[in-house]
Amino acid sequence: MTPSRPSRAAGWRHRVGPLVGAAALAGALALLGPQVGDGVTSVARFLAAVGLVLAVSHLLGLLFARLGQPPVVGEIAGGLLVGPSALGAAWPDGQRALFTPEVTDGLAMAAQLGVVTFMFLLGAELRLERVAGSERVVGLVVAGSIAVPFATGALMAWLWRDAFLPAGEPLPPYVLFFGIALSITALPVLARILLDSGTRTTGIGTVAIACAAIGDAVAWSALAVVLTLTDGGGAGAVPAKAATAVALVVATALCARPALAALDRLLRDRPKPEAVMLPVLVVGAVTWSALSEVVGLHPVIGAFLFGLAVPRDSALITAVGEQLQGFAVSVLLPLFFAGIGLKTAFGLFGGDVGMWWALLVLLLTATASKVVGAAGGALAAGWSAGDALTLGALMNCRGVTELVVVSIGLQHGLINEAAFTILVLVALLTTAATGPLVRGRVPKPHEVPV
Incomplete structure (x- = not known):
């Protein structure tokens, strides 16, 4: 028996009903907000803020994915939308009523857990063994992609120290930090771009992943030194912290x-080993984070x-990592993006032509220095100009x-809010540009010398 088709009225209800329901709920909240705002508990505000952040971030993630971008680009944009630069500009009373200082502090704590999980997964995905056979090109590309930016x-x-250096803060850590910030390559997003294009296991994809992993390890080590100089009382504290x-x-x-x-070997043949390994890894990552904070590192x-x-190369670790990644990426990282958005204020720019000029110059400088540095290393290793430029665009x-x-x-006072806003935009725009720049240009594995 052929199932009957839904009536035209039913189809209309399915399409329009959710929109009407959402509009009615939003209207009711807008009307009731001024009257019941003082009676809303902090828990209700926090949960409402989390729901809004997750909805906006994932909707924009889906939209950007349809546009050929990594979903994370849309999720970052979603975090910016709930901040003072977008929601705060369009509906300042609603934005302030929802994102109270208490709610913002709660989001910051949840976001901190998300960042810790993200960094743990980043370390777990580092595969230095993949460098075997391509040590020369990886070494040259890492050197160029870090030194030049x-x-x-x-x-x-140094040129913009009057605009970006917080008052009363020392100049050297600020200058060092800015150099580190422009040297970063996002390993997880890069891996996602290569995976989506089916080129992660190609020669150029393997080299790009290895270079990003090693480069970020170097950058984090340098950042640890800068934080020691900033928070530990100067250069004299470096040996003790080291x-x-x-x-x-x-x-x-x-x-x-x-x-x-040993635990991995012990659990390998046990039933439901994830039930043991998952909490062990979470507790370990959180404990090591706390120890790092205690000894003066981030x-x-x-x-x-x-x-x-x-x-x-452990199937158990891989399975547990996927579980952690699903929760961290779907729930915790959007809260981190919202925290970024709440601190990002495009209103600082206003009609200040100098700030917009600084954004343009830094965006072009960050892009050119990274591409030239990485491509220069690849050229020195014997790659063709086209392949070297593609690798530079990926980095x-x-x-x-x-x-x-x-x-x-x-957080540590190395930059002010204006510099923070500009660097956030540089991160977003360079990430968004990576896919279009390399789409269709990544060669087959045998076409790239490694």
């Missing part, structure tokens, strides 16, 4: 790594370090990783 970023920071950091690395290598490997550095300790992807870095810079 770092030098350029440091120069730009000693504690080395001790944490040694403890990770000699204790955490073999313990995790928590994300400890999470990244613990991620490096997990066994490679220009900054994504979530740079957002984490610039948020740390703002």
Whole structure:
């Protein structure tokens, strides 16, 4: 029996009904908000804010995916929309009523957990063994893709020190931080772009992933030194902080790594091993983050370090990582993007032509220095100009990783809100440009010398 087709009226209800319901709910909240605002509990506000952030971020993620962009670009844009620059400009009373200081603090705590999980997964995905056979090109590309953007970023920071350096803060850590911020390549977003294009396992894709991983490890190490100079009382504190950091690395290598490997072997043939490994990894990542904070480093550095300790090529670790990634990417990272959006104020620009000029110059400088540095290294290794430029465009992807870095810079007083806003936009725009720049240009595996 052939199922009957839904009537035209029923089809209309299915299409328009949800819109009418959503509009009615939004209208009721808008009308009731002024009367009941003072009676709404902080829990209700927090949950409403989380719901709004997740809805906006994922809707824009879907939209950007339809436009050929990584969903994370839309999710970052969604975080900016709920901040003062968009929602606050369109409906300032509603934005302030929902995102109260108490709610913002709660979102910041949840976002911190998201960043810790993200950095742990980033460390767990680092595969240095993939560099085997291409050490020369990877070394040259890493050197170029870090040195050129770092030098350029440091120069730009010095030139705009009056506009971007917080009052009373020392100049050297600020200049160093700016150079690091422009040197970042977002490994997870880059991997997603290559995966979506079916080129992650090609020669150029493998080299790009390896270079991004090693480059980011170098950048995080340099950032740890800068944070020590900033928060630890100057250069005299560096040896002590370095000693504690080395001790944490040694403890990770000699204790955490073999313990995790032994647990992986023990659980391999047990039923439901994820039920044990998942909490172990979460507790370990959070504990290492806390230890990192205690010794004077940022928590994300400890999470990244613990991620490096997990066994490679383990089916159990891979399965648990996918579970963690699903929750972190779907729930926690959008809250981090919202935290970025709440701190980003395009209103600081206003009619100040100098700020818009600074944004344009920094965007062009960040892109050119990254592409030239990475492509120059590939050319020196014997690649063709076309392949080298494609690799340079891939390395220009900054994504979530740079957002984490610039948020740390703002938190520690290394940059002011104007510099923070510009660097957030640079991260968003360079990430959005990566896909279109390399689409259709990544060659087959045998066409790239490694």
